[in-house]
Amino acid sequence: MTSILGIETSCDETAAAIVVDGRTVRSSVVASQADLHARYGGVVPEIASRAHVELIDDVIEQALVEAGTTLDDVDAVAAVHGPGLAGALLVGVSAAKAIALATGLPYVGVNHHEAHMYAALLEDPELEPPFLTLVVSGGHTLLVAMDDHGSYRVLGQTVDDAAGEAFDKVARFLGLGYPGGPLIDQLATQGDPAAIAFPRPMIDDGDNFSFSGLKTAVVQWVRAHPDAEVADIAASFQAAVVDTLLTKLVRAAEKYDFGTVVIGGGVAANSALRTGLLDAAEQAGLHAVLPSRALCTDNAAMVAATAWWRLNADGPTPLDSGAWPSLRLG
Amino acid sequence: MLLLGIDTATRRIGVVLASENGLLGRVEIGGPEDRARPRHAEALAPAIRYLCDECSVSLRQLSAVAVGIGPGMFTGLRVGVTTAKVLAQTLRVPVIPIPSLDLLAYPLRHSRSLIVPAIDARRHEVYYAIYRTVPGGVQRDSEYELGSPDDLAGEIAARGEETLVCGDGAQRFAASFRDLDRVELAGAAHAAPSLSALAELAIARYEREEFSPPSEVLPMYLRRSDAEINWQPRSA
Numbered sequence: 249m250t251s252i253l254g255i256e257t258s259c260d261e262t263a264a265a266i267v268v269d270g271r272t273v274r275s276s277v278v279a280s281q282a283d284l285h286a287r288y289g290g291v292v293p294e295i296a297s298r299a300h301v302e303l304i305d306d307v308i309e310q311a312l313v314e315a316g317t318t319l320d321d322v323d324a325v326a327a328v329h330g331p332g333l334a335g336a337l338l339v340g341v342s343a344a345k346a347i348a349l350a351t352g353l354p355y356v357g358v359n360h361h362e363a364h365m366y367a368a369l370l371e372d373p374e375l376e377p378p379f380l381t382l383v384v385s386g387g388h389t390l391l392v393a394m395d396d397h398g399s400y401r402v403l404g405q406t407v408d409d410a411a412g413e414a415f416d417k418v419a420r421f422l423g424l425g426y427p428g429g430p431l432i433d434q435l436a437t438q439g440d441p442a443a444i445a446f447p448r449p450m451i452d453d454g455d456n457f458s459f460s461g462l463k464t465a466v467v468q469w470v471r472a473h474p475d476a477e478v479a480d481i482a483a484s485f486q487a488a489v490v491d492t493l494l495t496k497l498v499r500a501a502e503k504y505d506f507g508t509v510v511i512g513g514g515v516a517a518n519s520a521l522r523t524g525l526l527d528a529a530e531q532a533g534l535h536a537v538l539p540s541r542a543l544c545t546d547n548a549a550m551v552a553a554t555a556w557w558r559l560n561a562d563g564p565t566p567l568d569s570g571a572w573p574s575l576r577l578g
Numbered sequence: 579m580l581l582l583g584i585d586t587a588t589r590r591i592g593v594v595l596a597s598e599n600g601l602l603g604r605v606e607i608g609g610p611e612d613r614a615r616p617r618h619a620e621a622l623a624p625a626i627r628y629l630c631d632e633c634s635v636s637l638r639q640l641s642a643v644a645v646g647i648g649p650g651m652f653t654g655l656r657v658g659v660t661t662a663k664v665l666a667q668t669l670r671v672p673v674i675p676i677p678s679l680d681l682l683a684y685p686l687r688h689s690r691s692l693i694v695p696a697i698d699a700r701r702h703e704v705y706y707a708i709y710r711t712v713p714g715g716v717q718r719d720s721e722y723e724l725g726s727p728d729d730l731a732g733e734i735a736a737r738g739e740e741t742l743v744c745g746d747g748a749q750r751f752a753a754s755f756r757d758l759d760r761v762e763l764a765g766a767a768h769a770a771p772s773l774s775a776l777a778e779l780a781i782a783r784y785e786r787e788e789f790s791p792p793s794e795v796l797p798m799y800l801r802r803s804d805a806e807i808n809w810q811p812r813s814a
């Protein structure tokens with residue numbers, strides 16, 4: 249039995265978790281900084297970095313306490329070392345390396361995108377690659393084939409805004425606040441998703457995504473129809489995003505011959521995307537794995553899970569290793 | 579009593595091991611003339627391990643961890659402060675935070691001048707404070723400040739006393755201070771916060787039991803983020 253402490257500080261959540269054997273979550277603590285960034289309408293890197301330094305030691309301590317364990321019973325310590333905000337990443341990396349120094353435990357640097365995919369293995373203990381993953385959040389929109397542990401092909405990605413970025417920008421434009429994803433999700437339940445026919449950008453055009461045109465379309469439509477119901481706008485915008493994501497996901501599963509599809513990232517917590525995926529998968533005869541909302545948004549359990557597989561396959565990461573803000577998969 | 583000290587407020591990455599009888603050893607990497615990308619996140623942990631190995635010390639023997647909290651380079655400070663507080667928390671020992679400007683002033687305590695350490699803050703600014711020598715040490719006679727080299731030169735000129743300026747900010751903006759009356763530059767040996775000062779001041783505080791809980795130890799930034807500086811309430 250191998251117990252791993254995972255740490256995540258790549259964006260605006262300070263998180264730590266204990267996971268056993270890459271599959272069983274013993275604790276998962278997430279301190280969200282959303283309130284600190286709300287007035288700016290988005291994550292401010294310098295504010296995020298400062299908050300991580302303030303929160304990191306308490307969050308680690310809490311993860312150990314909630315798991316009913318101590319570092320004496322932990323076998324490795326892991327942190328996300330990229331991609332992400334430079335100043336934010338190095339807080340988690342420095343914390344993990346400090347624990348490794350003090351205890352002699354191995355240190356494992358983890359790719360944040362890879363961690364979002366491994367969240368699905370925490371949700372479904374039977375799940376094994378190969379499968380097709382859609383990772384969608386404020387920072388990324390990636391369609392990735394996970395052929396085996398540690399073996400990935402990025403099949404598609406956004407050519408401009410990430411899907412979550414579009415939610416934030418539209419929410420800000422509509423005066424809803426920040427973060428935009430949950431606010432639009434909630435408001436959309438009171439609106440008609442078919443009220444306005446917003447475009448589905450690049451829907452028939454390969455495996456890549458584009459969301460900046462959709463945001464512009466929403467802005468133009470609202471300026472032309474100042475009296476429209478905000479709930480209808482939110483619901484129709486959300487429907488356009490969900491339709492685009494799911495159409496491309498299902499089509500890629502057929503094209504690349506995958507029977508299982510998995511979603512991850514903050515936007516994967518969106519209710520319309522979740523129900524839409526279940527329907528679309530049933531129609532297409534696909535097995536869909538939807539991690540719980542807490543495993544979709546940034547967390548450290550997915551980091552500890554990934555580290556277990558990486559440690560077994562590649563061994564520890566050297567202590568002279570730093571942070572990579574633009575780290576790629578593979 | 580065994581103390582590990584860390585200061586990463588400038589381009590110099592510094593680690594020191596000391597006991598109440600003096601230094602066991604120290605490691606310094608980088609400096610004002612080092613033009614490579616700063617490598618605090620990469621180099622600090624291996625430097626600590628190297629120093630401990632060479633001194634045959636296990637981190638488990640430590641009584642406390644001291645850290646220079648700046649002001650200085652933000653990324654350096656975050657690496658140093660995070661490393662110090664998580665090390666201390668893991669080892670269940672106290673943290674002793676010391677302003678890095680104090681570490682520049684202390685080694686010059688035997689001069690009879692005003693002592694003005696200045697740390698490069700980029701954007702053509704320096705972090706600085708003004709110190710007077712007192713028996714056995716120095717005493718700060720100003721707030722910790724952020725300003726242009728010319729602001730500082732003006733402040734020094736207004737005091738009109740013999741003054742010794744040190745730190746990488748003094749080196750970088752030497753032209754602003756060189757021609758002032760009664761002002762001397764302390765030179766390259768006083769460019770980075772002193773590791774022996776860190777050990778000496780921290781051990782004195784340890785003996786007086788002036789500790790901080792790890793979670794309360796934070797970098798001294800002095801400069802707000804640009805977002806906060808530029809933010810205007812919409813309804814204002």
Ligand SMILES: [Zn+2]
Nearest residue numbers: 385513514546
């Ligand atoms: Zn993420």
